[in-house]
Amino acid sequence: MEVNPGMEEALSLILRGCSLARDFESNPLNFRNNINFLARFCDEILGVFSAAKERLSGPQNQWLRTSTSQPMDLPRIQMRPPPFEDSGNLPAMGFGSSSYSSTSTKARRRKDGMAKRTVRVAAPRIGNTELPPDDGFTWRKYGQKEILGSRFPRGYFRCTHQKLYHCPAKKHVQRLDHDPHTFEVAYLGDHTCHMSATAPSAPPPPSTLPEVAGLHMTQYPPPSSGWLSMEYGGPATIRSSKDVGDQFPVLDMVDAMFNSGTGSSNSVDSIFGANVGEEHQHHKWEKDNKKN
């Protein structure tokens, strides 16, 4: 899918703002003794969000309503994402700003006959973009494979507690060749472990989920911890180990500004190195390409 560039840009900006906020959140003391820096920091956050808002409210925002990048019409993709919708165990959707869309895949059906549902997740340009998106569950990577015709390898994940709870859930994560900022995540099987430790501590509210643009998200109570975190910068198996803790004013500000669950990168150190990711990726993928 092609992500609308305007949307991408706005999302990137928003994510950056969130990242900045998180940076403050995680190291408030760093700013305490440096008023100038703090002021500039605030300016930057405001500027980033303003720019994002500009992009969203400008004439070019038509894509919000008439996005043609999706094979399906928008109302569809404003629905909650397909995976787990009947299990009462919706993914946390670490990044509310992501565009989710479902695609029917003609993937061959394995003999186990697991249903396969795919969603597309827009990755932020910032942060550790080479890690698969988190959906609120904990996954364990069990393989990675170069896919023919794809520049990027596909990662194979299964539920961390597969053994403990015989949870059959799996997912395949692949970065789109033509759009490296988008992951296609294929979910296979449902979680049977949602009452277990696999499930996020604070299950996402069942009703309102972020809509596709992540910008129409009406206020839904974010999980007490890490709602701002995209839970995206951690290892493949994402535990919100470095919990955010209590909300900070900046987060409130961000929340107030956007009323959205837009996530941000989990990796604080990536905040000021927004562009490092790609380099890394290429490095890594070059390596990956050597096999097979």
Next chain:
DNA sequence: TGAATTTGACCATG
């Protein structure tokens, strides 16, 4: 030291 990730090999499917 246990758990997670990496990675080459093997298996299944079309």
Next chain:
DNA sequence: CATGGTCAAATTCA
């Protein structure tokens, strides 16, 4: 047979 999917030993990490 080519390719996608999984296994499992080796390695890394916390």
